Amino acid sequence: MEHPFTWYSLLPYPINLIAEPNFTALVVMLVLIVLALAFRKSLQRAKDPAIPDEGVTVRNVMEVLVEIVVGLSDSIIGKKGRKYVPLFGTLFLFILIGNFFGLIPGITPPTSDFFVNLGMGLVVFVAYNYFGVRENGAHYFKQFMGPMLLLAPLFILIEFFSHIFRPISLSIRLFGNMFGDHLVLEIFSNLTKLVIPVAFYILGSLVSVIQAAVFMILSVIYVAMAISHEH
């Protein structure tokens, strides 16, 4: 299969040394930083921060996104989950913007690279174990032992594999969705140049939003399971 045109291939030599997914991820980060600065500035400039702007502005869009993340974390973890919201928000925004970048012709989204996703999955894995230990202390490790001491060896094995597999399944899910989506879009754009790809663009934007939300919801659930006290 010959590789289709990407804007990345036009880059000159020194920038070329950064691999393609890393470069796109850097561009996504740049976009996020610019958005965050614009949001911060418009919040500072507003006369009354409680009154929203009129029309579609950066501030309104960002406020909607923040509300989605905070609402989800509140409904699953509760009020004490507020201090973990930055992690979920970072993941959600990065994946969302990255997925949307994939809809621009000639750009491969950073999330369609397995190792970018594995990085995010490992961050979630380390984070929820750390949060669990910080919240519950040594009791956190009791949840791996199962209901009775006799069954502990069996349960430790089962829990070990189910926990190890979490970041891998998180990253494979995102990778497969974005990669498959991109591939379908590419194939149908090659087959029929007009009209038909629009349907797959709609599907693609739907998948982009849902997968970003799913990644975030699952990490919220993992953190909620780790820091809850009744085990």
Added chain:
Amino acid sequence: MRKLLSFVTAAVLGIFTSGVAMAAAEAAPAGGDYSRAALAIAAGLAIAIGAFGAALGQGRLAAAAMESIGRNPNAADRIQLPMILGLAFIEALALYAFVIAFFLQGKI
């Protein structure tokens, strides 16, 4: 349904065993071609069977969710989130099949 299933199984087994038998019989001279054909068939079957199972599962889940929303439209918000989660979990299985199929396709 059972008839269809048994037919499909028989067809799959037949394809595989005949492929293996033929590859074994022909051995060295044209051996490469048969392994490539087996890879192509395997890649196609991997994603086909994977998508088949995931489609059945997602269909059941969506049907149950629609039914419960129809019975109690007020609960739609609370049903939607677990439904999307369940869809994502089932979807992951199809994606594993997709990844395997893609690797197999790359080996042809």
